Amino acid sequence: IPRSLHELLWGLILLQLLGLHPAVAVLAIALPYGALFARVVAEQLDGLPRRNLEALQLTGAPAPAALLMALSPPLWPQLLSYGGYRLECALRSATLLGVFGLGGIGADLRLALQSLQFHEVWTSLWLLAAVMLALELVLARLRQRWQEPNRELLGGFAALLLLLLPASRWLELRWQVLFSPWQWPEVLPLWDPNGWLQDWPQLIGSTLLLTALAALLAVALLPLLLLLLGPGRWPRLLLSACGLLARLLPPPLTALLLLFVLQPGLLPAVLALGIHNAGILGRLGLEGLDALPPQPAQALRLAGGSPRQVLLMAGFNGIGRSYLSFGAYRADVILRESVVVGLVGAGGLGVVLLESLSSFAWGEVLPVLVVYAALTLVGEQLADLYRRRLLSGPLPQEGCPPSASS
Structure with a gap:
């Protein structure tokens, strides 16, 4: 929990x-x-x-x-x-x-x-x-x-x-603050039956739509850009630099900056979550490509394959399962962050959470947190099931060295 x-x-x-x-x-x-x-x-x-x-x-x-x-x-x-x-x-x-x-x-x-x-x-x-x-x-x-x-x-x-x-x-x-008695302020009641009377199907649906669009953008961006720019050294360095900038800021802060040029809604949330997670997936994908054995790529080059064909058949085919498993993990993380991105007015469950926090209506905040926690736990289990279907052995975790044999 x-x-x-x-x-x-x-x-x-x-x-x-x-x-x-x-x-x-x-x-x-x-x-x-x-x-x-x-x-x-x-x-x-x-x-x-x-x-x-x-x-x-x-x-x-x-x-x-x-x-x-x-x-x-x-x-x-x-x-x-x-x-x-x-x-x-x-x-x-x-x-x-x-x-x-x-x-x-x-x-x-x-x-x-x-x-x-x-x-x-x-x-x-x-x-x-x-x-x-x-x-x-x-x-x-x-x-x-x-x-x-x-x-x-x-x-x-x-x-x-x-x-x-x-x-x-x-x-x-002052660590003694943590060991002092914790007491919820009496002026902020936690239970309010009216707080559960929300349009949950619409709120959950918009949150899942936001998660799906952002996850698709995050997973697809690296392969598309590599195929567009080519697999050379300089395109990889450019993508590494762009990935560093993409993962520099947390998505809620990126969404807040995007609201200066975009209207509040689904688009800034999708862009903030998708670009940030594309930077993280891009780093893992490039590391996975560098860890691949060189023999399949050399064989394809000797057979007359173009650089993009070599990248597609020897590169993406070699890291495909591991890359998609990382993508499933990032979809789980995006689901967690989708509600927080909503705190800047970008849609989903976060809109209700923002309004409730602004009015100190903790009786309405509690139902949103319960639904949000249940949604993320279910999403975590589904992501793990998908990753187990892709891979055998221990699930690769983001931040761990990618395995070329996965």
Whole structure:
């Protein structure tokens, strides 16, 4: 259930419980991300071979030691890669939470947009782009150095733990706020029978339509652009740069910017979600193409195939199943984000949520959150079923190294 709600919704809920405090942003990101990370660990563990673990258990090794020795080496590269990806997502989420009043670059963006100081908006965006690019380069280097647990890795984790205290003081985090009694304000009743009297088929239908259109745009954009521009080095570099810009901002903030040139409705929501997720899928797709063995492409070139034919038959055919499985995962994520994009008036369940939050009608917010959580959990199960039909073994998770053999 924690991962069924977007971190922005967790932030708005915790804001009512704890007040305006930086710890709210930290907890709002940690709750869903911790649940997602636990899901990834569980799925990867289920797909690992058990022979080494069973052999250690037969020798009488304690269960924790056997688990650590047998399963951590093959699991570690996946966890390191996915943890780095989640760190990038946390940076975008922190920006989004700042837009809604919890500090950081996002707060500066909101103030600049409200005062129509667009030169300051671009300053904040370029700063965010520089931080994102530096983070990607650092994480890529660390993934190369820390393919296996070693002393340097343990030293890095120890240094991060030591930095937590000064960082908490710098952000003025008062953790005792989290351990104080949580109490919902009495002036904000949670239960209102009239809140359940909504046009649910229309609201759910528009949300699913938004999800489907955005997912189609996200999945189709990379293959179409590669076939249009060609598979050379410079088109790939151009697509990589465009992908970095596309995944720079969280979709709700992109939708908010699009509303300066487009009317509120379905189109800005589809564009914001589709382009952002196309940037993420494009990065994974390009990495998958680079990981393919070169022999099929060389054979097609020797047979007289054009560069686009080689890309289509040797490239997309090699990563097709893995790419579509990532696309199904992104469709699940788009469904989660569709309601949050609606907070800027872009349609779906988010419109009702926006109106209810604006009037502090939490008796109407609760039904929307319940329906939204149920919808995302059902969508998650359907996406997993589709991915299992495409692939055998552990489900590939976004942020984990793509497998060319999938």
